[in-house]
Amino acid sequence: MRKDNFMAAKIRVTVWNEFRHEKKNAKVIAHYPNGMHAVIAAHLNQQEGIVAKTATLDEPEHGLTDEVLAATDVLTWWGHLAHHEVSDKTVDKVQARVLEGMGLIVLHSGHHSKIFRRMMGTSCNLRWREADERELIWFVNPGHPILQGVQSPIILPKTEMYGEMFDIPQPNELLTISTYPGGEVFRSGCSFTRGAGKIFYFSPGHETYPIYHDPNIQRIIANAVRWAMPTGSMKLECPMSPTGWFEKK
Amino acid sequence: MRKDNFMAAKIRVTVWNEFRHEKKNAKVIAHYPNGMHAVIAAHLNQQEGIVAKTATLDEPEHGLTDEVLAATDVLTWWGHLAHHEVSDKTVDKVQARVLEGMGLIVLHSGHHSKIFRRMMGTSCNLRWREADERELIWFVNPGHPILQGVQSPIILPKTEMYGEMFDIPQPNELLTISTYPGGEVFRSGCSFTRGAGKIFYFSPGHETYPIYHDPNIQRIIANAVRWAMPTGSMKLECPMSPTGWFEKK
């Protein structure tokens, strides 16, 4: 739990990236020479009240040591090729931190990451097609703070298609629905709570396009960080209560 | 819509009160000599980033002129004896402002107000009993920002009982459940969205007890004001679209 006056302290973000595509695919390197995490973190560090660091798969413990996780208010997650290389021990720790209240923002192909599937309980499968197609991202929750300052629909000129049926539990809130020239639709922005933690899934972000340079996408990720920061008031406990609760006080 | 940098401007609250009990019932006057609205507004005005004014039933237009409503980010509502005296024209205007994005916090017996029933579409009936009983308010959404800084359960030593079946639509989020010595339960903290507006119903606040002097209740109302302030990005429109949307750009 962060301290009571939520204005006083900066939100501490860890931007996690698999960081493999950016080492071998020229199209990806052209957009993200230092990795997608570098671009995402740089934008977040320009925001008032946010401080972002990065962590990647090939660092020791994937860059997510106990110390890093304990000092993370919101974790963003991008992975694709190497979901299976993330250790189960790390997934256990991240899950525990989310239940304690750490925010989790899952991006694009992170839908198939171990941590997202763990938190959802479903396959998180979807339809997909790589064909340089336009995506329109329509808003269906017009007052949601994650959408603040952005107009509907967002237009991404070229993207990968993600389509329904997206096998996730019913989101707490559906924020955006995307559509593509092939006629498919996709619930592209979805919020969930698990324990004391808030989770936001946001599908834009295919690695061969400069999507994380798009100001609308950047704004939504920054808004999501603010929305997902730990708030609330309870520790989750499983105590035995030998007598009636109120008599103990 | 408030301007983009949500840190910069203060949240403008109008605390609305029927203000009748406080003019004729000695028990109520003892706790609220200037009305419940005065106590609620005074506490809100001590909060960083919030400025609160008041409005009451017997003022012209119930104190809710077009100017007042246009300058209100969040409206709180307490009524009981005189729901029927609130003009339908005012209810129409408040509904329109909520759909545009104004937050609405409905307190205690406001469950039967015209505006709450209008926004819900149901009877908003419930069970009740006045018997000086203890209420325990348990949290079931531990990460919710409205509960920040308060421990579960809140104990109110003496209150009026409100019990299920509470005839409301399924809330977007259920935050708290209350229980009473009679064995009843009540969904005492519920959030909804309608249009671009956020609505929070919170049941504590019977007029014959000093509940709005309770620091936990005050904190939750202030948290709810911050949660309910207008955010998001869309104007709600109903345009005819003569050609495909994206072709117009």
Next chain:
Amino acid sequence: MRKDNFMAAKIRVTVWNEFRHEKKNAKVIAHYPNGMHAVIAAHLNQQEGIVAKTATLDEPEHGLTDEVLAATDVLTWWGHLAHHEVSDKTVDKVQARVLEGMGLIVLHSGHHSKIFRRMMGTSCNLRWREADERELIWFVNPGHPILQGVQSPIILPKTEMYGEMFDIPQPNELLTISTYPGGEVFRSGCSFTRGAGKIFYFSPGHETYPIYHDPNIQRIIANAVRWAMPTGSMKLECPMSPTGWFEKK
């Protein structure tokens, strides 16, 4: 409340129609010489366990007398040109019956009917365009009984476009999302509960196309009737409880 053994009795449906387009527009008459209600009711009457009657705007009391409503388990509603001609008294009665448990299925332009807006508390506005376009109806809730026996996506070769932002409360369940060649999306199948009643909104059904002759659309309406029939166990009451509930037993 229907009697306990829900298999034993037939579900009694009243198919309500404004029945104005079918009297003056040759394109509509070509598809529905006796009115859309006649086609919908005829299909329902072919289903095991369902018996359907019809009612229309220009009948006395719009065909919805107290006797008719009391004998209706599920009401379907199609209106467009003459929403304002439906009497408020009838809307009051229909709302009361829904809260008691009567199912309500709102079709197409019924989104702007008095009864739907009353139950929702919002404007129920949406975008629209008449341009003979194809609609794809994708399923996002694959286990829902309303979708049983139909494959996703349903293709309607020519239809009217309905697009977001659709100003409704967050549905209890989102079943289908539609898309159109213009790139728009629409939450075309949404379920709600209000009181003891179940409500299903389903957007297909523009009067100038033979959509209610489509076997997939017919199947979904019949499934929705089965889903919306009164079940459950409570009368909604607002009693005063002079002593603790359990002590009265």
Next chain:
Amino acid sequence: MRKDNFMAAKIRVTVWNEFRHEKKNAKVIAHYPNGMHAVIAAHLNQQEGIVAKTATLDEPEHGLTDEVLAATDVLTWWGHLAHHEVSDKTVDKVQARVLEGMGLIVLHSGHHSKIFRRMMGTSCNLRWREADERELIWFVNPGHPILQGVQSPIILPKTEMYGEMFDIPQPNELLTISTYPGGEVFRSGCSFTRGAGKIFYFSPGHETYPIYHDPNIQRIIANAVRWAMPTGSMKLECPMSPTGWFEKK
């Protein structure tokens, strides 16, 4: 997916039980000499349209072979002492079947079973106390088919206390809230969907009390079986779509 006419075939239930308490605890044996599963299955087999078999932990593959799971429409689950003895391979298979559409009804201490925690993604922790206390089960979703034919509140004269905070995702539907003399509350009846499968958690059922002999509890379990049976229409797929969807038709 079950065949199209859902009236024609019987719902095939497998009642799973850990079946350990009933072999060593005299209090439990007094109520359930042949195991709780025997009582639950016997009641279900008296219902029209339902056929129930049983399976227990100590059978080969815990009684849940591929053949048994393939022939199960709805699985009920009671476990407590030996959650860790259920093989991960079986949990994998049950999860896959739920995502395909098999219903899952999790009873009482099954809240901590591997399969429930797997489907939820959370700890599923709760408060508890064994003190022979009365439970009142209040209904908050009066039209829900799972509550059909039962009056609110159900009274259980002696039970174990389960209390909030119950660490589950927000349920799709909250059906019942329980309260106890200690003043605690508990979301005792909750529905979820995962993939094409429906899940119902229902907390009553402590092994030292004759709760599964209670006609109200029996009725709710039978209603839940009918609600949870496979319906809907989609296979969950993750295909690559080389061209636009509609162009393939």
